[in-house]
Amino acid sequence: MTARNGVPSPAAKKLDEAIERAIEGRPIVPERAAFIDAGTEYTEREMRRAAENGNAAVLVFADGSVQVIPPEEISGRKTIA
Numbered sequence: 001m002t003a004r005n006g007v008p009s010p011a012a013k014k015l016d017e018a019i020e021r022a023i024e025g026r027p028i029v030p031e032r033a034a035f036i037d038a039g040t041e042y043t044e045r046e047m048r049r050a051a052e053n054g055n056a057a058v059l060v061f062a063d064g065s066v067q068v069i070p071p072e073e074i075s076g077r078k079t080i081a
Contacts, residue, residue: 011035011058011060014060030056032056033056033058034049034056036059037057038059038067039062049061053071057071057074
């Protein structure tokens, strides 16, 4: 999750939204989750890291859509995103 030229990545934007929704009492993702930009060279590594820490991965695509993947599902995958 990074910013390029000062512009937040899709995952950074979705993280901000998730924090706001959780404060309002309307969470949109599991409490323990890692927000990861989909389709980057780091996606698979970050998903594995999330699973190793027992966290779900929230894959965030460029259009802002998300896919929440539980850690046990990540651990069982052969290829990721």
